[in-house]
Amino acid sequence: MPGRWLTYCLAALAVLAVADAPPAAARPQHIVSINLCADQLLMRLADPDQIASLSYFSRDASMSNLAEEASAFPRNRGLAEEVMRYKPDMVFAGRYTKRMTVDLLKRIGVDVVELDVPRSIPDVEAQIRRVGEALGQEARAEAMVREMEARLATEDVSASKRPSAIVYEPNGYTVGAGSIINVLISLAGLENLAAEKGLESYSRLPLEKLVALSPDVLVVGDYRDAPAVANEILHHPVLSRMPRPMEIVSVPQRLWMCGGPDIFKAVEVLRQAADKARARQ
Template sequence: MSACARLSSLLLAGLMLCAPAWAGPGRVVSINLCTDQLAMLLAAPGQLLSVSHVARDPLSSAMAGEARAWPENHGQAEEVFALRPDLVLAGTYTSPATVALLRRLGVPVETFAPAQSMADVAAEMRAVGRALGRAAEAEAMARAFEADLARLRRDPAAGPRAALYYANSYSLGDATLSGQILAAAGYRNVAAEAGLRSGGTLPLEVLVMARPDLIVEGQPYPGAARSEEVLSHPALGLAAPRRAAMADRDWICGTPYVLRALQELRALTP
């Protein structure tokens, strides 16, 4: 080997040693609403190939506008496989058949459980960041979230009482992300007082008799549904002095946008 060739080889080796190591997958597809949003926030430029079509739904997604920058998918194994991903991000409630088929085809799939607490929100940021090879960026985002939460959080022990109320008289207790948002805003949860730890039915009669200070209602969806008729029942007007309809998109997933829901609740505090 000539001296010039040896020098070129040494220079190339030196450049390779000095170059920052990229440990993350280069081609990522998300097929879950919550991982969609965390991936959009954390992925490196060009790393994320596609997000689920639900990410573009303004009723469900806090990043519906941003999601239009990526091609959408419908969570079908065939269309995802055709994108040749190095990693697929999914939820624990994603179709087991889809996840199993992708894995049989040799596609790595990481599944993430829905956040049920504020601690889960920060943990989910860090977990998705690790999966993407973006741990440092995820750590910065999680720390900023934790700092903002500490600044905004109120003690609910002696705070006003509120009820989350949705179609079919559905409500949520303290062992849910929505219940934790309510508590962080300084409200005591009427559903929890009635014995609901997670989600379940809170009969209208029980709600009226509980006399909460605030009823937080789900946002009506397009189309007529008898399940939503309870939200227009005249008794709700007698049940609480204040009612507020809030967009579901900020309550569904463990993302930094839960702080927007918390701030809206704080603004309603008597």
């Protein structure tokens, strides 16, 4: 029975996919995004009339830097049948999200562009160029990359006196080497203790270990005050009684959740914390 249902769904979706399909060489005109990071690149690079729908979280101001702009576009929840109602000629998705939807769309021949998680500035720039090429908006993508490169050239990464820092997230997770966040911490003139201790990307860091490391700067997200059990560790009394003074800074998750020009706003927030910590030394 499940097999028959899947066959029926694929057949129905295939009919929708074939209908009104544009010429292969044409710039895509019915683009659907089911990924928050893709949403923001599309709104910056595509013509508005190229966008048919954005992801459900595109209007969430706590997660998207373009929440207000996203209100101009219909939203979707990433279901294959919902996506196909827009008769897309291209769908943008994340590498690790909505796998069932992505697999179904690929099986019926929909052009799906999957975005990976960038781990470096070159990764971010490559992703911007890739999206621009897919949209037929190469010039806009190149202009965005050039703007980022110009901004990067103004960053002073040679600070000889780098305060130490640790990112601490709900459930006691930290961010180490091999992540874009680690790169941004370095650009801000801070030394990521998690990376120095050999931790990779997202790793657990027990509270006792955090206390022992006693960083100059503790970086938390703006979800710190959200009512959730996972956030309770961020309010542990020990964080206010560390062995030595510690600067606590909140970086809105929307600033470094996705690769794009907004990551430099996160660097600015971190640099201010680095300056305060440096003044204490």
